[in-house]
Amino acid sequence: MMSLLVVGTVAFDKIETPFGKTDKILGGAATFIGMAASMLDVKTGIVSVIGDDFPDEHIDLMESKNLDLAGVEKVEGGKTFYWSGRYHNDMNSRDTLVTELNVLENFQPEVPVGWRKPEVLMLGNLHPLVQKSVLNQLEERPKLVILDTMNFWMDLTWDELMDVLKDVDVLTINDEEARQMSKEYSLVKAAKKILEMGPHTLIIKKGEHGALLFHENNVFFAPALPLEDVFDPTGAGDTFAGGFSGFLAKTKNYSFENMKRAIIYGSALASFTVEKFGTDRLAELTDEDLVERLDIFKSLTNFDIELD
Ligand code: AMP
Numbered sequence: 001m002m003s004l005l006v007v008g009t010v011a012f013d014k015i016e017t018p019f020g021k022t023d024k025i026l027g028g029a030a031t032f033i034g035m036a037a038s039m040l041d042v043k044t045g046i047v048s049v050i051g052d053d054f055p056d057e058h059i060d061l062m063e064s065k066n067l068d069l070a071g072v073e074k075v076e077g078g079k080t081f082y083w084s085g086r087y088h089n090d091m092n093s094r095d096t097l098v099t100e101l102n103v104l105e106n107f108q109p110e111v112p113v114g115w116r117k118p119e120v121l122m123l124g125n126l127h128p129l130v131q132k133s134v135l136n137q138l139e140e141r142p143k144l145v146i147l148d149t150m151n152f153w154m155d156l157t158w159d160e161l162m163d164v165l166k167d168v169d170v171l172t173i174n175d176e177e178a179r180q181m182s183k184e185y186s187l188v189k190a191a192k193k194i195l196e197m198g199p200h201t202l203i204i205k206k207g208e209h210g211a212l213l214f215h216e217n218n219v220f221f222a223p224a225l226p227l228e229d230v231f232d233p234t235g236a237g238d239t240f241a242g243g244f245s246g247f248l249a250k251t252k253n254y255s256f257e258n259m260k261r262a263i264i265y266g267s268a269l270a271s272f273t274v275e276k277f278g279t280d281r282l283a284e285l286t287d288e289d290l291v292e293r294l295d296i297f298k299s300l301t302n303f304d305i306e307l308d
Contacts, residue, residue, distance in 0.1 A: 010050050010054070012054075012082045032242060048073075119144075127160075128163070148173065232278065240269065240270040264297055
């Protein structure tokens with residue numbers, strides 16, 4: 001059975017960019033990961049938590065993408081995780097204005113019975129103890145375990161993060177986070193150090209400058225699509241992770257060569273997310289859109305050179 005289990009936040013996001021502001025809209029790491037993975041047609045289940053303030057229309061949207069929400073606990077009287085951020089003019093960096101953990105504070109995840117043998121486990125950005133608990137509830141080790149995290153958890157839960165990191169295969173983080181984690185400025189040196197912390201493969205996301213894939217002594221680079229307007233980068237990293245993990249769960253091939261393809265899927269999907277606020281662009285995305293963009297990615301990096 002092709003399947004992907006995702007754990008991560010399902011959230012309200014309030015976003016400010018040079019182009020405008022939103023009210024509290026649908027966001028969260030698991031939301032973007034799941035919606036991206038749904039484009040790969042792979043059976044996807046989400047483990048997360050929401051409050052009773054979470055509107056049905058958001059649930060309906062996620063279910064319309066065939067996401068199985070049996071593992072999303074709704075806490076009566078609780079408030080959904082809330083994050084607010086403001087982007088700088090270059091759109092490549094942002095300040096977090098608010099992080100309210102709310103129902104995440106006391107969250108004890110429970111993996112539904114039917115989801116204890118997933119092919120691939122995507123541990124999206126969330127408390128490392130929650131990530132670890134999900135991993136521990138599985139009846140078999142998945143073929144691939146991928147983890148994403150951010151500075152927030154490095155600052156507050158470093159030891160727990162280092163502990164869960166020992167059990168994962170692939171880590172996806174952005175360049176600043178890689179520097180923070182390794183205390184190295186050079187990303188190549190950072191990668192060497194991080195690959196000694198547990199994962200055998202590391203992906204460093206560099207926003208509009210693409211992504212680097214490190215595995216043993218191999219490095220691969222996937223560009224980001226040069227877009228005229230980046231409207232809202234929120235969720236790009238998670239969308240990338242959703243495309244990457246979804247592609248691998250679907251193809252069941254965990255070689256370096258196939259991971260190269262997977263990061264191109266991740267990059268192509270992320271290039272859509274940034275075109276509109278929040279999940280708006282992913283919500284309307286068609287298979288044709290994706291194929292067309294994959295084709296553009298192919299020509300973006302394809303060249304012929306004679307070496308003698
Ligand atoms: P990205 O832009 O891909 O790095 O992720 C943006 C998403 O991460 C937003 O939708 C937020 O709801 C979510 N998020 C922000 N802070 C955290 C956090 N500390 N833990 C988990 N998810 C978060």
